[in-house]
Amino acid sequence: MFAWKLEDGIVIKRQVVLDTESMSVNIGCHHGYSYGTYIKSTVRFEICYVTSGVFKTSLHALILICSYLTKFYCASMVSRTHQISMSLFRAHLVFYRCALNLNSSYNFGFLVAITFVLQIITGITLAFRYTSEASCAFASVQHLVREVAAGWEFRMLHATTASFVFLCILIHMSRGMYNSSYSYLTTAWMSGLVLYLLTIATAFLGYVLPWGQMSFWGATVITNLLSPIPYLVPWLLGGYYVSDVTLKRFFVLHFILPFVGCILIVLHIFYLHLNGSSNPAGIDSALKVAFYPHMLMTDAKCLSYLIGLIFLQTAFGLIELSHPDNSIPVNRFVTPSYRT
Structure with missing residues (x-):
């Protein structure tokens, strides 16, 4: 003291x-x-x-x-998270009850999710080599295709799979409209519609990134269509015309939006399983089977066919999916040639 x-x-x-x-x-x-x-x-x-x-x-x-205390809390949280994750996995992907009379048109929702994830994987791979600057963007894509080992495969796989994503989405939505799924699966239908619009926006942003003639003039035309909406075009373009700032913003948005889409896919599946999926008969049936292995095997079979088509298109170019003018660098004073 x-x-x-x-x-x-x-x-x-x-x-x-x-x-x-x-x-x-x-x-x-x-x-x-x-x-x-x-x-x-x-x-x-x-x-x-x-x-x-x-x-x-x-x-x-x-x-x-x-x-x-931290070790105890982390261990308990990891254990709890693992239990919840496994419970959700078993509830929605293993033991979920599906109608026995589902046909092949019901496999396209699964194909949309798989191709969407494939796009994210190939997109991240391409992002390592891409330069989001107007003076270097076109050259970086050409360098990736011509100089980087297997670079052309990833670029063509990313460009080709985008078309198959929309093909699967259109078939998936057409089947839902034919069965009037929107009338009693409202939340699932609305979440799917938002996901569809998000996918369109993501594809448009990605179409601009190669910075060819079609990319530049496509961005110019589409953004002019949005000009009646106040403040949207200046915020999106970073000015009043398509420029280097626009390319950078499009690249950032194109990179972020697919991850938002993954969250929407999870919500879409949750709403679908919450109310129960439809079937060709249009009425609820007691004849149901577990998703695994019955429906999963059917999905895997359709996925194998789709992957075969994607790789055939990627390797041999069976169908022309891109405009030749997009292989020309941007020229602000010359519009692309019109082709019938």
Whole structure:
């Protein structure tokens, strides 16, 4: 215990006592400013010395307690998250009951999800080599196709699969409209419609990135169509015309939107399974089977056919899916030639 005070440079307390486990200091009363300062600094030094030891011990104990609590909390959260994930996986992808009379048209929802994920994988691979700058974008794509090992495969696979994504989406939506799924699966239908619009926006943004003639003029035409909406075009373009800033913004949005689409896919599946999927008969049936392995095997068979078509188109170009003018660098003063 200690007690002391300085007033006008003079020690007015007779004794300063500092007791610890290893020392006992008694300081008598001394008058004078200089000596009072010495006593003040000495006492502060001893206090800091003793306090630092107690502080270190307390801090060490606090760190140990926090580490144990963190380990326990993390372990419990990981265990709980794992349990929830496995429960959702089993409920929606293993034991989910499907109608026995589903035909092949019901496999296209699964194909949309797989091709969407394939687009994300190939897109991330291409992003490592792409330069989102107007003066280098076209050259970076040409370098990827001509100089990088297997670069043309990834680029053509990404461009080809985009067309198959929309093919699967259109068949999937046509089947839903034919069965009038929108009348009793409203939430699933609306989430799917939002996902479809998001996919269109993502594809448009990706079409601009190669920065060829069709890319530039396509961006110019489509953004002019959006000009009646106030403030949208200047925000999207970064100005009042398609420029280098526009290309950078399109690249960022094209990279982010597919991950938003993945969230919408999960919500779409949740809403679908919440209300129950439709079937060709149009009525609820008690004849149902588990998704795994019955429906999953049917989906896998259709997926194998689709992958075969994608690789045939990628390797041999059976159908012309792109405009030749997009292999020409951007020229702001010449519009693409019109082809019938």
